Amino acid sequence: MNAATLSGGPADRSMTWSLRAARLMGWASFGLAVAFVAAPGRIARTFGLEGKENLIRSFGAQEAMAGISVLSTEVTPAMWSRAAGDVIHIGTLATGLRTDDSRQHRNVVVGLAALAGFLLVDSLIAAKLGSERTRSRGEARDYSGRSGFPKGRPSAASASAAERQQARQPAMAAG
Amino acid sequence: MKALVWHGKEDIRYDTVPDPEIEDDRDAIIKVTSCAICGSDLHLFHNFIPAMKPGDIMGHEMMGEVVEVGRGVTKLRKGERVVIPFTINCDECDQCRRGNFSLCERSNRNKALADKVFGHTTAGLFGYTHLTGGYSGGQADYLRVPFADGTHIKVPDSLTDEQALFLGDIFPTGWQAAVQCDIQRSDVVAVWGAGPVGQMAVRSALILGARKVVTIDRLKERLDMAAAAGSETIDFEEESVVERLNELTDGKGPDKCIDAVGLEAHAASHLDSMMDRMKQMTMTANDRAHVLREMIYVCRGGGTLSIPGVYSGLVDKIPFGMAMNKGLTFRMGQTHVRRWTDDLTRRIEEGEIDPSFVITHSETLDQGPGMYRTFRNKQDSCVKVVLKP
Numbered sequence: 001m002n003a004a005t006l007s008g009g010p011a012d013r014s015m016t017w018s019l020r021a022a023r024l025m026g027w028a029s030f031g032l033a034v035a036f037v038a039a040p041g042r043i044a045r046t047f048g049l050e051g052k053e054n055l056i057r058s059f060g061a062q063e064a065m066a067g068i069s070v071l072s073t074e075v076t077p078a079m080w081s082r083a084a085g086d087v088i089h090i091g092t093l094a095t096g097l098r099t100d101d102s103r104q105h106r107n108v109v110v111g112l113a114a115l116a117g118f119l120l121v122d123s124l125i126a127a128k129l130g131s132e133r134t135r136s137r138g139e140a141r142d143y144s145g146r147s148g149f150p151k152g153r154p155s156a157a158s159a160s161a162a163e164r165q166q167a168r169q170p171a172m173a174a175g
Numbered sequence: 176m177k178a179l180v181w182h183g184k185e186d187i188r189y190d191t192v193p194d195p196e197i198e199d200d201r202d203a204i205i206k207v208t209s210c211a212i213c214g215s216d217l218h219l220f221h222n223f224i225p226a227m228k229p230g231d232i233m234g235h236e237m238m239g240e241v242v243e244v245g246r247g248v249t250k251l252r253k254g255e256r257v258v259i260p261f262t263i264n265c266d267e268c269d270q271c272r273r274g275n276f277s278l279c280e281r282s283n284r285n286k287a288l289a290d291k292v293f294g295h296t297t298a299g300l301f302g303y304t305h306l307t308g309g310y311s312g313g314q315a316d317y318l319r320v321p322f323a324d325g326t327h328i329k330v331p332d333s334l335t336d337e338q339a340l341f342l343g344d345i346f347p348t349g350w351q352a353a354v355q356c357d358i359q360r361s362d363v364v365a366v367w368g369a370g371p372v373g374q375m376a377v378r379s380a381l382i383l384g385a386r387k388v389v390t391i392d393r394l395k396e397r398l399d400m401a402a403a404a405g406s407e408t409i410d411f412e413e414e415s416v417v418e419r420l421n422e423l424t425d426g427k428g429p430d431k432c433i434d435a436v437g438l439e440a441h442a443a444s445h446l447d448s449m450m451d452r453m454k455q456m457t458m459t460a461n462d463r464a465h466v467l468r469e470m471i472y473v474c475r476g477g478g479t480l481s482i483p484g485v486y487s488g489l490v491d492k493i494p495f496g497m498a499m500n501k502g503l504t505f506r507m508g509q510t511h512v513r514r515w516t517d518d519l520t521r522r523i524e525e526g527e528i529d530p531s532f533v534i535t536h537s538e539t540l541d542q543g544p545g546m547y548r549t550f551r552n553k554q555d556s557c558v559k560v561v562l563k564p
Contacts, residue, residue, distance in 0.1 A: 012188050012189035012190070012541065012544055013182075013186060013187070013188045013189075013544055014185060014186060014187040014188070014220070014544035014545065014547045014548055015185055015186045016548075019185060065457065068456075068457055068458055069456045069457060071184075071458075072455055072456045072457070072458055073184070073185075073221045073222075073223075073455060074452060074455060074456040077456070078456060132548075132552070133551075133552050134552070135552065135553055135554055136554075139554070139555070139556060140394070140395040140396040140399070140556055141396050141535070141555075141556035142396075142399065143396050143397075143399045143400040143403065143535070143556070143558070144399045144400075144402065144403050145403060146400050146403050146532040146533070147403045147404050147405070147532065148374070148378050148403075148404055148528055148529055148530065148532035148533070149378070149404065149527070149528060149529075150526045150527075150528075150529050151526050151527060153381065153404065153405040154381050154382050154384075154405075154527075
């Protein structure tokens with residue numbers, strides 16, 4: 001229906017890299033949600049979290065909500081919320097360190113390192129989005145001279161009843 | 176040509192697109208000399224208005240010079256300077272003849288879809304959703320104007336672009352908001368939102384003889400701008416809107432209330448606002464209707480609520496019982512731009528009002544994507560952006 005774009009460059013876009021990165025993390029949340037819901041047993045065995053399958057499933061719901069909210073317009077609080085979710089995941093995964101199985105122990109260490117990385121990235125994105133979207137404190141130009149009335153402000157008495165009536169019912173004839 | 180193109184939520188790009196061509200005998204092509212970013216463009220930017228498509232050219236506030244006309248165009252000639260109203264008018268249907276130009280029954284080329292969604296179609300709009308025709312907008316080098324005989328406002332030579340540009344939307348929108356209030360000399364008019372439409376509504380209410388106008392916002396520069404016209408102001412982050420309005424009206428409440436905010440109300444400390452934000456965050460609602468609820472609560476019994484602010488869909492938790500029992504009148508709608516523009520053009524020419532007071536930023540079109548961000552974030556005291564292709 002409308003003109004197809006012939007060309008355009010990333011420099012000419014309204015989206016900042018932080019918003020693009022946030023969107024990526026939002027879609028990653030959906031991927032994690034699917035994994036948590038579809039394979040909680042396998043995840044539990046990998047990280048020594050046997051018996052916590054229902055908790056892992058609930059993380060699936062949490063990640064799905066995180067994905068939805070990151071893709072909404074409230075992206076900054078959503079990214080902070082995602083970072084908070086990372087902290088909860090780290091706390092849960094850390095309980096896997098008690099395992100006697102060396103393979104599971106190694107997996108937990110790798111997982112914790114990855115989650116720490118996610119936490120850092122999520123926090124950086126959230127902080128950047130916040131700074132991009134916030135006005136400087138005390139920022140306000142002086143518009144006190146912009147009345148818009150070149151001949152001075154109107155008074156209530158300046159609008160006669162007849163003029164108000166005319167303003168309400170101007171000529172309707174089209175064309 | 177170059178244009179600002181919608182690619183998705185918060186994704187506007189300065190792209191090269193094909194030049195528009197005459198598609199119908201009643202079309203005209205204008206070379207855009209000035210265009211602006213409107214508050215309702217931000218609703219599209221945030222994808223709150225359904226049925227946008229990647230590739231849509233943005234913009235519904237524009238003016239320029241006629242460079243080509245179709246064979247069926249009789250009221251426009253090459254070289255004429257025109258403002259293009261955001262509503263496309265056939266000038267022949269029953270609604271156009273009644274002056275209800277935003278409800279033109281023939282200009283929406285997606286009429287069948289609009290009939291299904293709205294019950295009955297509304298007019299075609301430039302640079303807006305495909306529910307209103309999906310017509311290319313004017314944040315571009317050139318614009319195709321369908322039904323060109325009915326869809327233009329001729330600009331007197333004495334007016335600059337900056338003085339005339341807002342005849343296409345925000346000035347008549349603020350004016351219609353005030354006219355809908357049926358203002359009497361004893362009236363106190365409260366205006367929520369000191370953005371561009373709110374500023375125009377404040378001045379329109381004063382011109383139409385309101386005893387007192389009160390403007391509600393949270394941004395100092397915008398409140399200062401409203402105060403410059405003679406309005407009282409309320410910073411809703413510093414004081415209670417309801418208490419202050421009752422103080423200013425001897426406990427009676429404002430007689431007339433204007434919602435120049437619409438679906439993206441910013442009040443953060445109220446429970447209903449928090450709930451609205453949560454619902455937006457989970458994509459279970461589009462509209463944050465705090466202003467509407469507050470107006471219904473604080474308006475004097477028998478008063479009028481005028482709603483130029485845009486709402487997109489199903490609005491939640493509206494205290495309609497309160498409105499019914501207080502006998503409130505609701506008036507709203509997209510602006511019937513051309514109903515008002517002869518009168519408003521005269522008022523600008525005579526120096527009664529100069530709408531260019533609202534322009535705070537003027538940039539070239541290629542700066543458009545960044546200016547969307549600046550305007551959305553209210554940074555650099557941005558109130559109104561004009562772009563020059």
